[in-house]
Amino acid sequence: xxxxxxxxxxxxxxxxxxxxxxxxxxxxxxxxxxxxxxxxxxxxxxxxxxxxxxxxxxxxxxxxxxxxxxxxxxxxxxxxxxxxxxxxxxxxxxxxxxxxxxxxxxxxxxxxxxxxxxxxxxxxxxxxxxxxxxxxxxxxxxxxxxxxxxxxxxxxxxxxxxxxxxxxxxxxxxxxxxxxxxxxxxxxxxxxxxxxxxxxxxxxxxxxxxxxxxxxxxxxxxxxxxxxxxxxxxxxxxxxxxxxxxxxxxxxxxxxxxxxxxxxxxxxxxxxxxxxxxxxxxxxxxxxxxxxxxxxxxxxxxxxxxxxxxxxxxxxxxxxxx
Amino acid sequence: xxxxxxxxxxxxxxxxxxxxxxxxxxxxxxxxxxxxxxxxxxxxxxxxxxxxxxxxxxxxxxxxxxxxxxxxxxxxxxxxxxxxxxxxxxxxxxxxxxxxxxxxxxxxxxxxxxxxxxxxxxxxxxxxxxxxxxxxxxxxxxxxxxxxxxxxxxxxxxxxxxxxxxxxxxxxxxxxxxxxxxxxxxxxxxxxxxxxxxxxxxxxxxxxxxxxxxxxxxxxxxxxxxxxxxxxxxxxxxxxxxxxxxxxxxxxxxxxxxxxxxxxxxxxxxxx
Numbered sequence: 001x002x003x004x005x006x007x008x009x010x011x012x013x014x015x016x017x018x019x020x021x022x023x024x025x026x027x028x029x030x031x032x033x034x035x036x037x038x039x040x041x042x043x044x045x046x047x048x049x050x051x052x053x054x055x056x057x058x059x060x061x062x063x064x065x066x067x068x069x070x071x072x073x074x075x076x077x078x079x080x081x082x083x084x085x086x087x088x089x090x091x092x093x094x095x096x097x098x099x100x101x102x103x104x105x106x107x108x109x110x111x112x113x114x115x116x117x118x119x120x121x122x123x124x125x126x127x128x129x130x131x132x133x134x135x136x137x138x139x140x141x142x143x144x145x146x147x148x149x150x151x152x153x154x155x156x157x158x159x160x161x162x163x164x165x166x167x168x169x170x171x172x173x174x175x176x177x178x179x180x181x182x183x184x185x186x187x188x189x190x191x192x193x194x195x196x197x198x199x200x201x202x203x204x205x206x207x208x209x210x211x212x213x214x215x216x217x218x219x220x221x222x223x224x225x226x227x228x229x230x231x232x233x234x235x236x237x238x239x240x241x242x243x244x245x246x247x248x249x250x251x252x253x254x255x256x257x258x259x260x261x262x263x264x265x266x267x268x269x270x271x272x273x274x275x276x277x278x279x280x281x282x283x284x285x286x287x288x289x290x291x292x293x294x295x296x297x298x299x300x301x302x303x304x305x306x307x308x309x310x311x312x313x314x315x316x317x318x319x320x321x322x
Numbered sequence: 323x324x325x326x327x328x329x330x331x332x333x334x335x336x337x338x339x340x341x342x343x344x345x346x347x348x349x350x351x352x353x354x355x356x357x358x359x360x361x362x363x364x365x366x367x368x369x370x371x372x373x374x375x376x377x378x379x380x381x382x383x384x385x386x387x388x389x390x391x392x393x394x395x396x397x398x399x400x401x402x403x404x405x406x407x408x409x410x411x412x413x414x415x416x417x418x419x420x421x422x423x424x425x426x427x428x429x430x431x432x433x434x435x436x437x438x439x440x441x442x443x444x445x446x447x448x449x450x451x452x453x454x455x456x457x458x459x460x461x462x463x464x465x466x467x468x469x470x471x472x473x474x475x476x477x478x479x480x481x482x483x484x485x486x487x488x489x490x491x492x493x494x495x496x497x498x499x500x501x502x503x504x505x506x507x508x509x510x511x512x513x514x515x516x517x518x519x520x521x522x523x524x525x526x527x528x529x530x531x532x533x534x535x536x537x538x539x540x541x542x543x544x545x546x547x548x549x550x551x552x553x554x555x556x557x558x559x560x561x562x563x564x565x566x567x568x569x570x571x572x573x574x575x576x577x578x579x580x581x582x583x584x585x586x587x588x589x590x591x592x593x594x
Binding site: 088092137158 | 344
């Protein structure tokens with residue numbers, strides 16, 4: 001068991017993948033200890049899926065190398081494939097078949113006998129709360145049910161490393177929670193999980209380590225707490241009535257919160273705030289200084305603010321794109 | 323699963339290659355998958371049951387009198403022709419299911435699994451054998467109802483169906499390759515039609531070549547490989563023996579198979 005912990009589940013150095021002129025992944029390095037959850041966080045087009053595809057043997061890196069539990073993905077591809085499970089962004093199960101048939105076919109492909117495949121399929125259906133719809137055609141399944149079944153398929157061979165590409169995108173909040181619970185259970189059983197997500201709160205909820213990527217590069221690699229420290233767990237948005245007071249107000253806020261203030265528009269000030277108690281101080285000081293406000297908001301940080309804090313740019317572009 | 327402990331990577335027995343046994347097992351599983359999918363979509367039976375019946379009736383009654391003087395005389399000409407046409411039509415759509423897997427992401431999952439690379443392709447194409455056999459049988463049953471009694475008897479009929487199945491199966495790798503290389507499924511099926519029509523109609527499948535202008539005769543008899551297939555089948559059904567055309571058709575299609583298996587597997591692996 002000692003040896004087990006010494007081996008990293010994923011060890012990637014300087015991964016590059018180019019499509020034409022576009023460097024989709026541009027020097028990504030990752031290391032994930034066995035038994036942990038790593039979240040790769042980034043907006044659409046950041047290179048998350050391309051990275052996962054290289055780690056999961058779907059495409060060869062143009063440069064760099066990847067070891068999965070010490071096995072090289074390019075030279076020892078078939079070994080690596082026995083150690084991983086991949087749940088892609090698109091449900092990859094058959095619409096025409098039932099949940100049980102889908103699971104059994106994958107069980108057979110992993111080399112289990114008919115009987116074992118059936119037993120495992122039924123166990124998984126039970127675990128994912130799909131037993132009563134086991135023999136219903138998938139075309140009648142909801143998005144959340146499909147996503148869960150898709151995850152279940154990856155678990156048939158009980159792989160020690162599971163890749164989940166945006167497992168909760170498009171799911172309703174309740175199904176999302178169920179998915180989170182399933183992912184946590186995996187790790188309890190000893191699996192290592194790498195998931196990609198666009199949601200900071202998801203990464204925060206699940207991950208031991210968050211890797212933020214943007215434009216194919218790693219811009220941060222930290223624990224959720226470390227990341228939040230750099231961003232501020234929440235952000236204070238103040239709208240000043242009189243634009244002339246903005247500079248003055250910014251100074252006051254910077255002094256009290258001990259953080260950088262950034263001007264979103266001429267009259268809107270945004271600053272990270274760790275301790276909401278300080279809000280009272282900010283408001284009273286501003287009032288004493290005669291600076292009137294037209295709006296006060298405390299918002300959870302969004303991915304865009306993470307990027308802003310990490311790169312000092314891109315925040316506005318991202319907002320406009322959306 | 324909550325209480326299942328995952329066996330750590332270091333304690334697993336792993337090997338870095340897929341053996342022949344695994345390849346065969348994977349292919350069987352994926353053939354089963356394709357057949358199961360077929361059985362759940364009965365509308366595809368229109369393709370390989372209704373169409374052959376329709377074509378047999380259409381050609382027999384439309385051209386029978388004009389080409390062979392009467393219908394009974396035309397049946398030995400047209401039945402092998404329709405057999406060819408229905409098999410060939412079926413094989414032009416061979417890649418559509420594969421393409422669906424690629425587009426939906428199923429292929430990516432297969433690719434991330436420790437299974438033989440060729441299994442998803444082979445499974446899908448082998449399941450198609452059922453279509454050729456059903457199509458072929460339909461043609462002969464329809465012919466029988468119209469009064470067709472091949473001189474060489476039932477064994478020759480069965481052998482013809484199997485021969486045509488093999489030819490169509492080899493050619494289906496070409497169409498699978500095309501469907502994997504085109505941007506959309508509809509482009510691929512359009513190409514299939516464009517290839518199918520001239521090859522089937524500019525052959526001796528429905529009309530004896532002797533009535534054609536000499537330059538067309540040259541194409542029909544010397545260039546179009548499908549004419550050889552039709553001649554081989556007619557020969558088989560009439561005399562119950564195998565002629566030179568049979569071997570020509572067999573080795574020709576085998577050569578196509580040998581060339582296109584690696585090409586198609588390669589296209590499939592790159593597409594996902």
